[in-house]
Amino acid sequence: MEPFVTLTSKLVPLPNENVDTDQIIPAQYLKVTDKVGLGKYLFAGWRYLPDGSPNPDFVLNRPEMQGRKVLLAGNNFGSGSSREHAVWALQGWGFRAVISTRFADIFYNNALKNGLLPVVVDEETHQRLFRWVDADPNVEITIDLPNQKLCLPDGTEVTFPIDSFSKHCLLKGLDQLGYLLEHLPRVEAYETSHPPRVDTTVLLTQVPPSPAPRS
Amino acid sequence: MSQPKTLFEKIWDDHVVYEEPGAPAILYIDLHLIHEVTSPQAFQGLREKGLRVRRPGQTLATMDHSIPTVGRDFSLMDAMAVKQVQTLEANCREFGIPLFNMFDDRQGIVHVIGPELGLTQPGMTIVCGDSHTSTHGAFGALAFGIGTSEVEHVLATQTILQRKPKTFEVRFEGTLPEGVTAKDMILALIATIGVGGGVGHVFEYTGEAVRRLNMEERLTLCNMSIEGGARAGLIAPDDTTFEYLADKPFAPKGKAWEEALERWRRLPTDPGATYDKSVTIDVSRLEPVITWGINPGMAIPITGRIPDPDKEPDPRKRRAMQRALEYMNFRPGQQLLGHPIDVVFIGSCTNARITDLRQAAQIFKGRKVAPGVRVLIVPGSQQVKRQAEAEGLDRIFKEAGAEWREPGCSMCIAMNGDRLEPGQYCVSTSNRNFEGRQGPGGRTILASPLTAAAAAVTGKITDPRTLIG
Numbered sequence: 001m002e003p004f005v006t007l008t009s010k011l012v013p014l015p016n017e018n019v020d021t022d023q024i025i026p027a028q029y030l031k032v033t034d035k036v037g038l039g040k041y042l043f044a045g046w047r048y049l050p051d052g053s054p055n056p057d058f059v060l061n062r063p064e065m066q067g068r069k070v071l072l073a074g075n076n077f078g079s080g081s082s083r084e085h086a087v088w089a090l091q092g093w094g095f096r097a098v099i100s101t102r103f104a105d106i107f108y109n110n111a112l113k114n115g116l117l118p119v120v121v122d123e124e125t126h127q128r129l130f131r132w133v134d135a136d137p138n139v140e141i142t143i144d145l146p147n148q149k150l151c152l153p154d155g156t157e158v159t160f161p162i163d164s165f166s167k168h169c170l171l172k173g174l175d176q177l178g179y180l181l182e183h184l185p186r187v188e189a190y191e192t193s194h195p196p197r198v199d200t201t202v203l204l205t206q207v208p209p210s211p212a213p214r215s
Numbered sequence: 216m217s218q219p220k221t222l223f224e225k226i227w228d229d230h231v232v233y234e235e236p237g238a239p240a241i242l243y244i245d246l247h248l249i250h251e252v253t254s255p256q257a258f259q260g261l262r263e264k265g266l267r268v269r270r271p272g273q274t275l276a277t278m279d280h281s282i283p284t285v286g287r288d289f290s291l292m293d294a295m296a297v298k299q300v301q302t303l304e305a306n307c308r309e310f311g312i313p314l315f316n317m318f319d320d321r322q323g324i325v326h327v328i329g330p331e332l333g334l335t336q337p338g339m340t341i342v343c344g345d346s347h348t349s350t351h352g353a354f355g356a357l358a359f360g361i362g363t364s365e366v367e368h369v370l371a372t373q374t375i376l377q378r379k380p381k382t383f384e385v386r387f388e389g390t391l392p393e394g395v396t397a398k399d400m401i402l403a404l405i406a407t408i409g410v411g412g413g414v415g416h417v418f419e420y421t422g423e424a425v426r427r428l429n430m431e432e433r434l435t436l437c438n439m440s441i442e443g444g445a446r447a448g449l450i451a452p453d454d455t456t457f458e459y460l461a462d463k464p465f466a467p468k469g470k471a472w473e474e475a476l477e478r479w480r481r482l483p484t485d486p487g488a489t490y491d492k493s494v495t496i497d498v499s500r501l502e503p504v505i506t507w508g509i510n511p512g513m514a515i516p517i518t519g520r521i522p523d524p525d526k527e528p529d530p531r532k533r534r535a536m537q538r539a540l541e542y543m544n545f546r547p548g549q550q551l552l553g554h555p556i557d558v559v560f561i562g563s564c565t566n567a568r569i570t571d572l573r574q575a576a577q578i579f580k581g582r583k584v585a586p587g588v589r590v591l592i593v594p595g596s597q598q599v600k601r602q603a604e605a606e607g608l609d610r611i612f613k614e615a616g617a618e619w620r621e622p623g624c625s626m627c628i629a630m631n632g633d634r635l636e637p638g639q640y641c642v643s644t645s646n647r648n649f650e651g652r653q654g655p656g657g658r659t660i661l662a663s664p665l666t667a668a669a670a671a672v673t674g675k676i677t678d679p680r681t682l683i684g
């Protein structure tokens with residue numbers, strides 16, 4: 001995972017509220033078996049016209065938006081399906097951070113685990129950011145993770161919350177699985193005093209494999 | 216006596232393996248359910264790191280999202296879907312995980328098969344790479360959806376890192392009127408608190424109206440907790456729960472059953488325990504509920520009118536409402552009763568169990584699907600399908616002119632070719648009316664199986680209470 005320390009970028013504004021993960025990446029693109037190459041499906045329902053050509057009115061298709069790394073999203077971003085593909089698609093397009101007033105829980109966790117920083121701001125800052133971008137689409141912001149600060153276009157700063165563990169992982173680019181693996185002896189101890197409630201392996205012998213597909 | 220605890224707190228405390236200051240808790244997972252869409256990258260991660268599955272016996276895989284429901288043949292699938300299900304099959308073989316593939320007579324939607332096998336039990340922690348894992352909370356299990364990274368974590372360590380959520384009591388009081396169902400209760404809740412209302416919280420559903428629900432209705436209620444923003448929804452186990460579980464294949468037997476009962480009876484929230492938030496809804500005043508917009512919180516009583524965005528003071532909410540009206544091609548103040556519809560979908564992990572199908576059949580019986588309307592009825596599992604056929608429900612559906620399908624997610628997510636055409640209206644018993652959820656440009660109206668069946672036989676949005684009794 002690429003470490004996240006500070007980032008200065010112009011913003012891609014998407015004021016829609018309650019953007020769910022079905023909009024971030026529609027289900028027809030979930031048949032993939034790897035994580036790469038999903039950037040082209042990001043917001044596919046809005047980004048492409050029914051004939052598959054880019055919708056010139058959609059923000060991501062505007063030439064000046066290319067290369068920007070921060071999505072300024074509307075309230076309550078990432079609700080709905082747990083698909084981590086949503087995070088992979090945002091990162092595939094080039095985003096490294098998303099700003100909103102609130103993130104759905106599963107999306108927030110998924111983002112942190114992949115090094116995409118969800119920045120939670122208060123309502124007022126959120127609205128000011130949209131006004132700034134409306135007035136000048138090229139304003140820049142800086143995200144300073146060590147100090148948990150968002151530096152706004154007028155030079156003022158606001159802080160944003162993040163738990164110290166996730167922050168540490170992001171700064172160092174650490175995979176959280178490493179942490180869990182370190183603690184496996186504790187898991188073993190837990191399992192000794194808590195025997196499994198079920199054993200599904202009894203099903204193994206009863207399950208015939210699929211017939212070979214006809215090609 | 217020790218501090219009174221809620222049901223959630225008891226399960227949480229019982230599963231914390233370790234908690235370091237400043238870090239999220241390491242939470243032990245009793246049961247991990249897997250399907251084809253959100254698992255391939257997790258298995259790939261294990262292979263890259265040289266890791267094994269720690270507890271294959273606490274894991275079960277099924278195929279549901281991308282498989283065809285018109286029949287069971289690879290020729291009915293596109294190449295990517297075939298690759299996805301074959302990848303799951305290969306991964307399960309390599310890592311020793313039991314799998315119900317699409318030819319298996321126990322296959323079904325992941326959240327339907329857990330309960331019917333008795334794998335879902337009170338007091339457990341259950342996860343799946345799927346947000347509707349909240350369904351299993353109906354048994355008093357802490358069950359929630361996780362992302363693919365977390366699927367990998369659970370495969371490798373049988374644990375995940377979790378920050379402790381807050382608690383939210385949802386109390387349903389009163390008696391449900393005839394024709395009003397658990398689906399209407401949950402839609403009414405989401406309309407009340409909004410789709411973000413439960414973010415950061417776990418719901419516990421309480422009150423006499425919840426106690427009176429059967430297990431399948433409780434599953435419907437918990438299923439849509441996530442649509443209210445809560446990752447999990449719980450119902451305290453009681454005699455209804457125990458009766459349902461008693462004869463299920465994976466339920467403890469003999470002495471183990473007695474011991475389990477003793478444990479389970481200690482789970483309900485202690486008197487005096489408090490919740491971080493609460494809301495009370497009187498169900499005796501509920502009507503059947505339908506959605507008019509593009510998220511499950513945009514819902515109205517079936518005889519009601521679509522709200523007017525001009526009366527909404529918050530400019531962003533106003534914009535969201537305007538956008539929804541535009542997408543759905545509805546007008547402010549419009550009544551939806553009598554609005555023509557094109558498709559009816561009865562299925563999904565919300566409403567594809569035997570009780571749901573029986574309710575729908577009650578309306579279809581002796582009636583015909585309205586001309587020009589397409590009706591898909593997709594049972595939640597092979598077991599539900601067999602039961603429905605044993606009761607003759609399939610004949611009622613087919614004689615009415617509905618399509619009777621093989622089990623799967625089908626038009627709930629439209630990954631497998633079962634989908635709406637742009638602009639079509641669909642009354643659906645599924646759980647999400649997001650833009651394009653049932654096919655690009657498709658317009659979804661969420662409803663109970665009764666309301667969906669009423670729309671099917673009349674060709675328009677119809678109050679099911681006018682067709683029953």
Ligand code: SF4
Nearest residue numbers: 347563564624627628
């Ligand atoms: S039926 Fe729908 S909501 Fe349920 S698991 Fe399948 S796709 Fe998800």
